[in-house]
Amino acid sequence: MTEEKKVVDLLAVFSDLEPAADAVEQLRALGVHDDCMNVISGVPVTEAMLGRPRQWTNVPRIAMGGAILGFGAGFFLAFISPYLYPYPIQVNTHAFVPGPPTVVVLFELTMLGMLLSTFLGVFLDSFFPNYRPMKYVPEISDGKIAILVECPHMEEGKITDTLKKLGAESVKPAEAQHL
């Protein structure tokens, strides 16, 4: 790789939200694309607070998929399983598949499917569990906000200076480490 094309990751640590949001804006002005930045924080800081594009999440869709699967499982148990008996049990004039109990089974399994898949959705979307080395500093869980910037090697000095001027406590090349 030539020197111009070499890319480095910088990790800038801020102690407050305002300078971090300013830094995001300034980085964009310097030509850093939003896809080349990631904000890491110890509290859920919304995209709007940082002026960042909205994050995409598949969790609601995965939840919906799980609800449909759960409904299907409930449908099988409530409507189909009674017919699977070798000797179906008909009690007097009672409906073979009665309505109200069916609603209970459908409801419980639909909710179970939805909540299980919501939980799994977080794992899928966040690539959890992930025990590989990652770019991170423990100060983040102490309330600091870090901006992880991917930039051309040639721009490293300029971006470091800019981030420091905007109040970054430290700006250094990000190193992947075991958490």
Place this chain on the structure above:
Amino acid sequence: MAYDKNKSEHAHHDDHSGHSEAHFREKHLMLDPLPRGQMNDMVMESMTGKPTWKFWAAVIILGGIVAYGLVYTWARMIIEGIGIAGVNRPSYWGIFLVNTVFWIGISHAGTFISAILRVFKAEFRRPFTRAAELMTTFGLVQAGFSVFMHMGRVWLSYWLFPYPNQRMLWPNLHSPLTWDLLAITTYLLSSTMYLFLPLIPDMAMARDRSTGWRKNLYKVLALGFRGTEGEWTHLRNAMNIFAFAIIPVMFSVHTIVSWDFAAATRPGWNSTIFGPYFVVGALHSGMGAAVIVLAVIRGNMKHMKYFIRAEHFDAIGKLMLIISMAWAYFFFNDYMVQWYGGDKWTHQLLHFHEEGPLGWMWLSMLICNVAVPWAILWNTKWRSTPWLVSTVGIIINVGMWFERYIIVPVSLTINRAPFTWRMYKPGVEIQLGIGTLALFILLYVLASKIIPLIPVWEVQEGQMAHELKKFGRETVVSVSELE
């Protein structure tokens, strides 16, 4: 971040309403921010500090009770048969099912505090959502144990599960007992997942400041969480879905438990109001249990007085008072209709409740569930006194256990066949019941040393959103909606 922000920009040190900034800080956790690192250290110290002799004494005593009351006694019941329990004609349902209903009730507090208060953005919930969620999970474990004890031949419990077995015998999914299995399983799994999701960032926090076996444990449980924008977005979305979806699941669990009774055409049970009556009863005992847990945590764990304050007892006390009123309304509603109905056997049963050999229990139930909470919780000062509110919580739980005892074995004593009438006398149910209570407390005591009981990131998020504002001459608390 928020802690170094000047929150009192608009506030004077003293205003004409007499409330200084210091007064607000002392009163409200959300207005008394500390640096996040300091809060993390406080929570970590409460977990990792050297256990006191009191901790070890509690563990040994509780462990002994669990070993005798639960393990040994249950093993004996399995070997000798369910005959050593007191259940017999006509009271086939005894303390095992009283305890099942009781523990499911306790488990409602976690969801109520964590999900309903989250949906309605009740800010006071923030420091104790996890403590309540833990109650839900541990309470449901005891409920599950109680059901298995009631089964007797517990090794055949897998027959309840729908699976294509050799003889193609499917469980009857149209029976309330199978709905119980589905509802309790759904609720146990959902509440455990709902406990775990908001725990992930706190596990990451614990991972970042631990060493040795703790580091390895928290590393595994933190799943590699760093706090990137994507991770927070997925987590926030999932927690929102859970908060809304787990509420109907919570309602359904105790409603279905109530149908175990109400779907039968027995005097005293066949009531259309049993569903909501049970749900309100569950919330009543659950909130009572939550306040006991908070008082114990506050009194025994390091730094917890910062996180759990009088304002929290005051807020829960208000909820307890409202729920007590709702319980009284449902109780009277149920009683009134049964009394007015004029059915001979129902009248006989109501008379037996009030003036039978366990009439004292019926009266105590009303005193514990209605008279005591109403007499104490109306007063702000009393409501804000941790020992007093937690004592009310204990009394409510005694009252709610009595209520379940009256509904289950006492009501089964009177039926339409007088020749079968017989008082229920519990056998090993008492030891087993005490064993489940000890296991619940033991699990909680052990968890307090491993799981951060305070969701630090949620507290910090709340502190970021709160500030003091001035309206005219008055300083008031203002909350911003950050999400």
